[in-house]
Amino acid sequence: MKFSERWKLAGIISAEVRFKGYLEMNPSNLARVKENPQKIARSIKSNSRFSTFITTALIFSLAILTAVMAFVDDTIGVPQTRLAVGLSIFLFLSFVLLIFLNLSVTTGFFTADVISFPATLPLSKRNLDELSLLAFIRVFIAPTILILTIFPIITLLAIGPGPALVAFAGCAATVSLSIGALTKLSIWFRKQSLQVNGSKMNTVVRVAASLGLAIGMVVAFSMGSWLPSLIHFIADLSTGMGNQGSSFLALLFPFSFGFLASAIQFGLELPFTTILAALGASALYAVLAIMSYHGTGNALRRITVGGVPTKRTLELRDITLKTKTVLRSIINKDLKLATRNIGSSFVFIIPLFLAVFLYPMMAGWSTSGPLRSLTSLVSIEYGNFFAGITIISVMMFDTQGASIQSGLPIESRKVLNAKIAIAMIPYVGSMILVSILLSMFPLTSPLIPLMPLIQIPCGYTVSIAVGAVTYWKRGGGRAVSISVAADSKMSFLAAIIGAVIGIVPLVGYGVVMILTGNHIVSLATQFMVMILELILIRSQVPKLLKD
Amino acid sequence: MSEAVKIVNLVKSYGDLVAVNDVSFEVQEGEIFGILGPNGAGKTTAIRVLMGLLDADSGTAEVFGTSSSEDPIGVKRLVGYVPEEQQLYESLTPREIFEFIASVRELPEEKTSKRVAEFVHALDFEKYYDAMVVTLSQGNKQKALLISALIHRPKLLILDEPFSGLDVRTASIMKDVIKIHAENGGSVLLSTHIMEVAEAMCDRVGILDEGKLVAVGTLEELRDVSKREGATLERVFLALTEQEDEVREGIDQLREALA
Numbered sequence: 001m002k003f004s005e006r007w008k009l010a011g012i013i014s015a016e017v018r019f020k021g022y023l024e025m026n027p028s029n030l031a032r033v034k035e036n037p038q039k040i041a042r043s044i045k046s047n048s049r050f051s052t053f054i055t056t057a058l059i060f061s062l063a064i065l066t067a068v069m070a071f072v073d074d075t076i077g078v079p080q081t082r083l084a085v086g087l088s089i090f091l092f093l094s095f096v097l098l099i100f101l102n103l104s105v106t107t108g109f110f111t112a113d114v115i116s117f118p119a120t121l122p123l124s125k126r127n128l129d130e131l132s133l134l135a136f137i138r139v140f141i142a143p144t145i146l147i148l149t150i151f152p153i154i155t156l157l158a159i160g161p162g163p164a165l166v167a168f169a170g171c172a173a174t175v176s177l178s179i180g181a182l183t184k185l186s187i188w189f190r191k192q193s194l195q196v197n198g199s200k201m202n203t204v205v206r207v208a209a210s211l212g213l214a215i216g217m218v219v220a221f222s223m224g225s226w227l228p229s230l231i232h233f234i235a236d237l238s239t240g241m242g243n244q245g246s247s248f249l250a251l252l253f254p255f256s257f258g259f260l261a262s263a264i265q266f267g268l269e270l271p272f273t274t275i276l277a278a279l280g281a282s283a284l285y286a287v288l289a290i291m292s293y294h295g296t297g298n299a300l301r302r303i304t305v306g307g308v309p310t311k312r313t314l315e316l317r318d319i320t321l322k323t324k325t326v327l328r329s330i331i332n333k334d335l336k337l338a339t340r341n342i343g344s345s346f347v348f349i350i351p352l353f354l355a356v357f358l359y360p361m362m363a364g365w366s367t368s369g370p371l372r373s374l375t376s377l378v379s380i381e382y383g384n385f386f387a388g389i390t391i392i393s394v395m396m397f398d399t400q401g402a403s404i405q406s407g408l409p410i411e412s413r414k415v416l417n418a419k420i421a422i423a424m425i426p427y428v429g430s431m432i433l434v435s436i437l438l439s440m441f442p443l444t445s446p447l448i449p450l451m452p453l454i455q456i457p458c459g460y461t462v463s464i465a466v467g468a469v470t471y472w473k474r475g476g477g478r479a480v481s482i483s484v485a486a487d488s489k490m491s492f493l494a495a496i497i498g499a500v501i502g503i504v505p506l507v508g509y510g511v512v513m514i515l516t517g518n519h520i521v522s523l524a525t526q527f528m529v530m531i532l533e534l535i536l537i538r539s540q541v542p543k544l545l546k547d
Numbered sequence: 548m549s550e551a552v553k554i555v556n557l558v559k560s561y562g563d564l565v566a567v568n569d570v571s572f573e574v575q576e577g578e579i580f581g582i583l584g585p586n587g588a589g590k591t592t593a594i595r596v597l598m599g600l601l602d603a604d605s606g607t608a609e610v611f612g613t614s615s616s617e618d619p620i621g622v623k624r625l626v627g628y629v630p631e632e633q634q635l636y637e638s639l640t641p642r643e644i645f646e647f648i649a650s651v652r653e654l655p656e657e658k659t660s661k662r663v664a665e666f667v668h669a670l671d672f673e674k675y676y677d678a679m680v681v682t683l684s685q686g687n688k689q690k691a692l693l694i695s696a697l698i699h700r701p702k703l704l705i706l707d708e709p710f711s712g713l714d715v716r717t718a719s720i721m722k723d724v725i726k727i728h729a730e731n732g733g734s735v736l737l738s739t740h741i742m743e744v745a746e747a748m749c750d751r752v753g754i755l756d757e758g759k760l761v762a763v764g765t766l767e768e769l770r771d772v773s774k775r776e777g778a779t780l781e782r783v784f785l786a787l788t789e790q791e792d793e794v795r796e797g798i799d800q801l802r803e804a805l806a
Contacts, residue, residue, distance in 0.1 A: 404636065
């Protein structure tokens with residue numbers, strides 16, 4: 001089979017993965033797919049475009065930022081170190097991004113059962129391996145192409161063809177190695193998340209795995225804010241360690257490619273041992289990348305055809321059921337679902353995500369004097385933005401259980417209340433963390449950290465508003481589940497609604513502060529406006545819901 | 548005998564496509580009623596409207612006199628529903644799902660535990676009771692769905708394509724469950740495209756084709772309507788949906804292709 005034919009077939013398989021993934025994440029569409037498949041197909045296309053846009057923008061901005069620092073910023077070491085560290089950091093970021101941006105998609109790939117049909121065709125095992133890998137790559141083709149092209153092109157234009165070629169080889173090796181690591185990590189995570197033996201240790205491992213991976217995603221997404229410090233740190237480290245240190249660094253992936261590119265451009269301006277180390281290590285990593293390419297195809301085929309093997313408990317404990325109140329049972333069920341899925345557990349680390357994002361911002365602003373209430377307003381508003389996404393994410397938990405949910409006599413309002421209770425956990429955590437972060441810097445008034453604490457009940461207002469609008473728009477008022485990944489438009493709208501509703505009490509604070517300059521009066525206004533808004537929105541919600 | 552289900556002049560469209568077109572039928576108490584039809588005939592849509600999961604464009608749907616559009620929660624209290632798709636909470640165990648359902652339906656703990664225990668033993672489900680749903684086979688998932696639907700002793704069982712993809716043993720269990728439920732005075736509304744199942748189990752059937760109810764009645768009544776004396780339900784179905792010639796042509800073409 002020619003490569004072009006395999007590529008084409010892989011395209012069909014990856015389209016099927018997206019299609020099945022979309023249906024899996026939006027089970028309410030399953031019934032409609034028979035009647036109106038065109039609408040579902042259009043929906044998949046537009047969501048896919050939106051996701052591609054977000055990923056592309058993220059990688060593009062990171063590549064540009066790294067390239068600017070590597071080729072233009074004179075404050076970082078000498079040119080040869082800048083080039084080596086700049087390329088290495090880009091490769092490292094690409095490695096991390098490819099893994100964490102695609103982890104949840106990858107676990108979905110295993111359940112899609114899409115290689116079973118090609119496996120019945122007269123194709124060799126090797127062809128099937130390659131087909132699995134190509135289909136896998138095609139699912140996230142946009143970031144892969146970007147990683148393979150953008151930095152090498154910038155290098156070509158800024159420096160020349162030699163380093164650009166090394167940059168390309170480094171990018172290709174990085175893509176291959178990260179896809180290999182991604183596959184292994186996904187298989188391991190799926191094993192962990194599928195095994196339930198009722199022991200506390202098993203739960204701890206599963207929760208830790210989910211949170212660990214979710215934190216990894218946070219780190220990947222917030223790379224932009226840490227990038228300048230990271231490049232400075234590595235460049236200083238490399239210079240400070242001298243010749244031996246840089247030679248040691250050149251042995252490590254992905255620094256070997258960075259130092260090799262630098263060696264090609266600057267020749268013997270780099271120590272000979274460093275050049276030798278970079279050359280040898282790069283060759284080794286290139287071989288490993290080729291092995292990873294073949295090994296990953298094989299692993300993917302085995303998993304997609306045979307499934308992930310898990311240890312399953314066969315001992316029956318006892319059959320006695322333990323019941324709870326309706327609200328508590330929904331919350332309990334959602335908490336269990338949250339700790340057994342990477343995407344779901346993400347909502348609980350939103351406070352950490354905010355802290356990682358806000359700390360550098362506050363530190364930067366504090367260099368020009370004590371922080372004012374504006375810093376607090378901006379930080380809280382970020383929290384509101386995430387509150388909208390949080391409630392949608394919590395609604396997503398039900399995507400798995402549509403067959404159960406559709407037959408149960410639960411009022412939409414009760415479902416929404418349970419979701420709000422869970423969404424409040426990260427919102428309260430976020431506001432407390434913002435308050436703590438503010439307290440760590442010099443402030444114009446000691447009352448400023450009270451602003452996020454007073455804002456806490458607004459998490460309820462944001463959640464109830466976003467939840468009700470989502471049910472209204474997507475289920476005609478009925479409690480439906482939507483997916484953050486598959487319904488990007490609704491997620492975007494949720495974030496905007498969260499930001500708009502959350503800003504109203506803050507505007508109240510701001511206006512009174514401008515008029516009176518008094519923090520206590522401003523805080524009281526913030527509280528009053530928030531309560532009024534809560535009462536108003538709560539009274540409107542029943543108009544949007546339907547059972 | 549009162550009506551378990553009453554659907555009157557039901558219309559439901561998706562854009563230009565009329566999925567259910569002016570359909571009316573009743574299911575009597577204690578009756579097993581089958582909706583037959585090819586894929587895309589509108590069976591699932593009609594059931595989803597009856598369950599209050601979709602709004603009808605016009606017409607009414609009721610379960611034991613409770614309106615599906617006005618009181619869908621009331622309808623769901625009376626019904627045990629097994630939808631066509633097996634969308635269970637994959638990362639929960641059947642035990643956790645049953646506990647959730649029992650809590651939402653506010654069922655007494657002791658009685659429900661006893662009932663679930665009986666189901667679990669009868670369906671040979673002990674080994675899978677504490678295993679994550681994602682690791683279960685299709686047949687075992689269907690068993691979990693069946694227990695979920697029966698946990699509250701529903702008066703009406705609605706089963707949408709309950710035999711799709713089931714192995715012989717699970718299909719046989721499913722048939723027994725339906726029969727026993729009806730013997731105990733419960734009503735059953737099931738949709739299927741497997742004619743043998745409908746012929747063997749249903750007291751009456753309704754035939755849906757392209758959203759329209761082509762015929763409704765007992766097998767004898769349908770034979771009379773289709774003028775196919777002594778014919779199997781499959782023959783009657785093909786005659787009433789005017790597919791006999793089409794099928795015959797298809798078989799001729801297949802014969803040539805396979806020769």
